Amino acid sequence: MSKKLYFYYGTMASAKTLRLLTTAYNFEENSIETLVMKPAQDTRDGDGVIKSRTGLQRPCVMVGKEDNVFLMIEKYNSELLAKFKKLEWVLVDEAQFLTEKQVDQLAKVVDILEISVMCYGLRTDFQSRLFSGSKRLMELADDLEEIKASCKCGRKTNINARIDSHGKVITEGDQVMVGGDDLYRPMCRKCWYKMISRQSKHE
Numbered sequence: 113m114s115k116k117l118y119f120y121y122g123t124m125a126s127a128k129t130l131r132l133l134t135t136a137y138n139f140e141e142n143s144i145e146t147l148v149m150k151p152a153q154d155t156r157d158g159d160g161v162i163k164s165r166t167g168l169q170r171p172c173v174m175v176g177k178e179d180n181v182f183l184m185i186e187k188y189n190s191e192l193l194a195k196f197k198k199l200e201w202v203l204v205d206e207a208q209f210l211t212e213k214q215v216d217q218l219a220k221v222v223d224i225l226e227i228s229v230m231c232y233g234l235r236t237d238f239q240s241r242l243f244s245g246s247k248r249l250m251e252l253a254d255d256l257e258e259i260k261a262s263c264k265c266g267r268k269t270n271i272n273a274r275i276d277s278h279g280k281v282i283t284e285g286d287q288v289m290v291g292g293d294d295l296y297r298p299m300c301r302k303c304w305y306k307m308i309s310r311q312s313k314h315e
């Protein structure tokens with residue numbers, strides 16, 4: 113099988129992390145060497161842990177903004193090679209927080225080190241704009257797949273709406289506000305626009 117860079121994207125609560133965790137579990141059950149990573153920006157689960165809403169969790173390697181992921185993975189792989197093993201898969205959670213440079217480095221991991229890389233992440237932020245990591249993944253990935261979830265109205269969710277304590281949609285502010293998932297509500301674009309226009313009428 114040829115090595116590929118994959119990007120699985122979706123909104124919050126689309127079970128991306130659960131899919132990553134079950135994939136990692138399956139690989140390891142079959143003795144396939146796997147490295148699980150996560151950008152350090154998202155610290156809500158504490159350092160070095162990936163946690164799904166279902167309660168499933170596992171340790172992971174944290175990636176700092178300045179880290180060269182190619183070098184990190186190359187080093188990890190060379191340690192395995194010394195034990196006559198080879199790294200087969202790299203799984204990345206919250207890949208939207210990777211820098212564009214790091215996504216380029218992951219593409220080199222696929223092409224030069226011949227290790228497949230599977231990234232999971234959000235496509236867009238609370239203003240419906242691409243995250244930088246997701247943008248570069250959309251540009252470079254060999255395989256793109258949307259992980260779908262349903263809005264209350266039955267349509268597909270594609271917006272991560274940021275909601276304040278009064279239940280109002282927030283459309284201004286910093287791209288990242290780490291402080292819990294309760295700040296966000298995944299919904300479809302139509303419901304999002306409807307909430308925003310209803311609010312502006314009341315202002």
Ligand SMILES: [Zn+2]
Nearest residue numbers: 263265300303
């Ligand atoms: Zn909807």
